[in-house]
Amino acid sequence: MTEAALTPPGRRPRPVRPLWAIVGERALEVLIRLSGMSAIVFVLAIFFFVFREAAPVLFSDRFSPVQFLTSVEWYPTSVSNVRYGILGLIVGTACISGLAIVIAVPFSLGAAIFIAEFCGPRLREVLKIVIELLAAIPSVVWGFIGLTVTSRIIVDLTGAPVGVNVLNGGVILALMCVPIITSIGEDALKAVPDTYREAAFAQGATTWQTVRYVLLPAAKNGLLAAVLLGVGRAVGETMAVLMSTGHAVHIPHGLLDSVRTLTANIAAELGEAPAHSEHYRVLFLTGVLLFLITFAINLAADLIVRGVRRER
Amino acid sequence: MRTPWLTKSVAYGLAVGFSLTIAGCGGSKQSGPAQSAIQVKGSDTMVNLAQAWAEEYKKVAPQVDIEVSGGGSGVGIAALEKGTIDIANASRNMKPEEVEQAKRNTGKEPKEFVVAFDALAVYVHKDNPINEISLEQLAQIFVEGGTVTKWSQLGVTIPGASDDEIVRVSRQSSSGTYEFFREHVLAKKDFKLGSRDMNGSKEVVDLVSNTKTAIGYSGMGYATPAVKMVLLSTKPGEPAIAPTVANTLNKTYPLARSLFVYTLGEPEGQVKGYVDWIRSPAGQQIVEKTGYVPVPVTSAAQ
Numbered sequence: 001m002t003e004a005a006l007t008p009p010g011r012r013p014r015p016v017r018p019l020w021a022i023v024g025e026r027a028l029e030v031l032i033r034l035s036g037m038s039a040i041v042f043v044l045a046i047f048f049f050v051f052r053e054a055a056p057v058l059f060s061d062r063f064s065p066v067q068f069l070t071s072v073e074w075y076p077t078s079v080s081n082v083r084y085g086i087l088g089l090i091v092g093t094a095c096i097s098g099l100a101i102v103i104a105v106p107f108s109l110g111a112a113i114f115i116a117e118f119c120g121p122r123l124r125e126v127l128k129i130v131i132e133l134l135a136a137i138p139s140v141v142w143g144f145i146g147l148t149v150t151s152r153i154i155v156d157l158t159g160a161p162v163g164v165n166v167l168n169g170g171v172i173l174a175l176m177c178v179p180i181i182t183s184i185g186e187d188a189l190k191a192v193p194d195t196y197r198e199a200a201f202a203q204g205a206t207t208w209q210t211v212r213y214v215l216l217p218a219a220k221n222g223l224l225a226a227v228l229l230g231v232g233r234a235v236g237e238t239m240a241v242l243m244s245t246g247h248a249v250h251i252p253h254g255l256l257d258s259v260r261t262l263t264a265n266i267a268a269e270l271g272e273a274p275a276h277s278e279h280y281r282v283l284f285l286t287g288v289l290l291f292l293i294t295f296a297i298n299l300a301a302d303l304i305v306r307g308v309r310r311e312r
Numbered sequence: 313m314r315t316p317w318l319t320k321s322v323a324y325g326l327a328v329g330f331s332l333t334i335a336g337c338g339g340s341k342q343s344g345p346a347q348s349a350i351q352v353k354g355s356d357t358m359v360n361l362a363q364a365w366a367e368e369y370k371k372v373a374p375q376v377d378i379e380v381s382g383g384g385s386g387v388g389i390a391a392l393e394k395g396t397i398d399i400a401n402a403s404r405n406m407k408p409e410e411v412e413q414a415k416r417n418t419g420k421e422p423k424e425f426v427v428a429f430d431a432l433a434v435y436v437h438k439d440n441p442i443n444e445i446s447l448e449q450l451a452q453i454f455v456e457g458g459t460v461t462k463w464s465q466l467g468v469t470i471p472g473a474s475d476d477e478i479v480r481v482s483r484q485s486s487s488g489t490y491e492f493f494r495e496h497v498l499a500k501k502d503f504k505l506g507s508r509d510m511n512g513s514k515e516v517v518d519l520v521s522n523t524k525t526a527i528g529y530s531g532m533g534y535a536t537p538a539v540k541m542v543l544l545s546t547k548p549g550e551p552a553i554a555p556t557v558a559n560t561l562n563k564t565y566p567l568a569r570s571l572f573v574y575t576l577g578e579p580e581g582q583v584k585g586y587v588d589w590i591r592s593p594a595g596q597q598i599v600e601k602t603g604y605v606p607v608p609v610t611s612a613a614q
Contacts, residue, residue, distance in 0.1 A: 072505060073505065074505070075502050076485065077485045077491075078502045079494070079495075079500040080500060080501065080502070081502070088505070152522075155522070159474045161473075161474075161475050161477065161479050161523055161524070161525050161526070162479055162508065162519070162522075162523055162526075163522070164508070164519075242511075246508045247484070247508060247509045247510065247511075248505075248506050248507060248508045248509065249505050249506065249509075250505045250506035258506075258508050260509075268484050268486075268509075268511060269484070269485060269486065271383055271384075271387045271390070271486060272383075272384055272386035272387050272390060272484075272485065272486025274390060274393075274413065275390075275394075
């Protein structure tokens with residue numbers, strides 16, 4: 001007040017803010033900037049530490065990267081002949097994720113199209129809430145369902161000797177991927193401008209024709225990104241596959257054979273592997289591989305979404 | 313009709329609330345300095361036993377909290393090496409390099425106590441007609457390069473099974489049971505790839521009880537009516553021996569083994585009290601109750 005009174009006449013008094021407000025604002029700005037940056041720092045730090053734990057084994061003469069990637073023989077604790085071959089685990093991960101995506105994609109794209117284009121506003125709200133709930137179920141609960149419910153059903157239906165197998169893991173993972181693909185896919189469809197729909201309807205197209213010939217082509221990049229994020233989830237999922245796939249290291253001979261995945265293998269063995277031993281480092285190397293796989297998938301999804309933006 | 317239901321639910325609600333309050337009080341009391349906790353970790357074979365001990369010991373010494381977790385003998389020993397736990401349960405001996413590692417990390421030498429005996433039983437589904445098997449046949453089923461992959465090779469037809477293939481149920485590699493089996497059945501050779509590697513003793517028995525063509529190994533304490541323990545002979549033609557208490561004690565059963573607890577250095581204070589109690593007749597009674605073989609008093613005193 002007094003300061004305002006002191007300003008020379010003829011000039012508008014500038015609002016004077018207390019020092020703490022100015023400093024506080026600056027500090028807050030820095031803090032927000034830091035939290036934004038921290039995501040990058042964390043990702044780099046995680047990759048650095050995982051790689052640092054793994055790196056020495058790469059240069060060890062007892063370890064061969066070719067054997068690591070091409071051999072099925074995984075004997076990390078063998079007394080006579082230690083072998084680190086993860087081909088069986090890679091194939092396991094590929095089988096389970098592939099099957100999960102094959103099962104999940106038709107369902108989730110169907111659901112996304114239904115929610116975005118066909119259903120009324122009230123049902124849409126209900127469905128979206130239910131799908132979000134489905135996405136929030138912890139993976140250990142899915143694993144438990146895989147272990148106790150779906151595996152029994154599979155034994156009853158197929159006569160398979162063991163219920164915890166590729167099919168079981170694929171079904172469970174598909175159930176986990178559906179909510180992700182559905183909600184991202186629905187967003188992609190919603191992102192198509194309404195003018196497209198109006199133009200189609202004006203030409204006498206039915207809803208289905210609009211979806212088939214206008215919306216799907218327009219949203220295809222977004223939908224592909226949704227599917228890729230689903231794949232990323234499937235590849236990285238650990239607990240549910242650990243519990244529902246039977247944990248057997250080999251190349252599966254069919255859908256009803258048990259397998260082990262890269263993630264489940266790390267989860268099961270890291271606890272026992274003596275710190276900084278070769279086994280420990282190889283497990284970290286498996287982690288690096290997983291990191292690279294999911295990184296590639298997410299990057300692909302991101303580039304595709306970027307593609308969408310540029311087209312508009 | 314409504315009232316009894318209502319009173320009942322109110323009563324339950326009160327009971328739950330009341331017990332929570334008591335538990336809460338107990339919790340706050342326990343956080344006092346007089347309360348001490350003993351961390352126990354390791355063998356899955358012994359996890360039931362260790363929990364039974366912990367519960368019973370609570371009655372003997374209420375001021376001591378005992379926290380038990382599993383994970384496998386290897387996990388327990390690894391934690392002991394780092395000095396993060398007080399007691400490691402193990403269904404195998406500590407290896408010399410593990411003892412070295414513990415000494416290097418903590419400066420104390422691990423001390424071993426035999427706390428029970430166990431027969432590593434070979435389990436099959438209860439409908440499987442096989443009654444006995446030799447160690448050699450067992451090795452051929454499980455070992456890398458082994459020739460036995462079908463039940464018909466053992467002259468066995470399982471009624472009601474659609475498949476002849478033997479489903480091998482094994483353990484994860486951190487398990488002491490896994491290492492014991494590898495050493496005593498497979499002569500330290502490796503397991504055949506493709507066995508279902510379960511994360512616990514109970515999971516092995518569960519899978520075998522659900523799978524007609526399965527064969528697996530686990531501690532004798534995990535037997536259920538849905539599975540059958542197969543008699544074991546050292547060589548074909550020799551008498552097959554059942555995994556019973558008597559045969560385990562006199563070591564005629566080929567896969568009899570000791571169960572251990574390890575402490576860092578000579579146990580002191582509460583840990584000493586607990587280990588001593590485990591080996592006392594009261595502790596050994598629990599061993600018998602959980603399906604294992606108690607250590608005779610003379611050898612426990614050593």
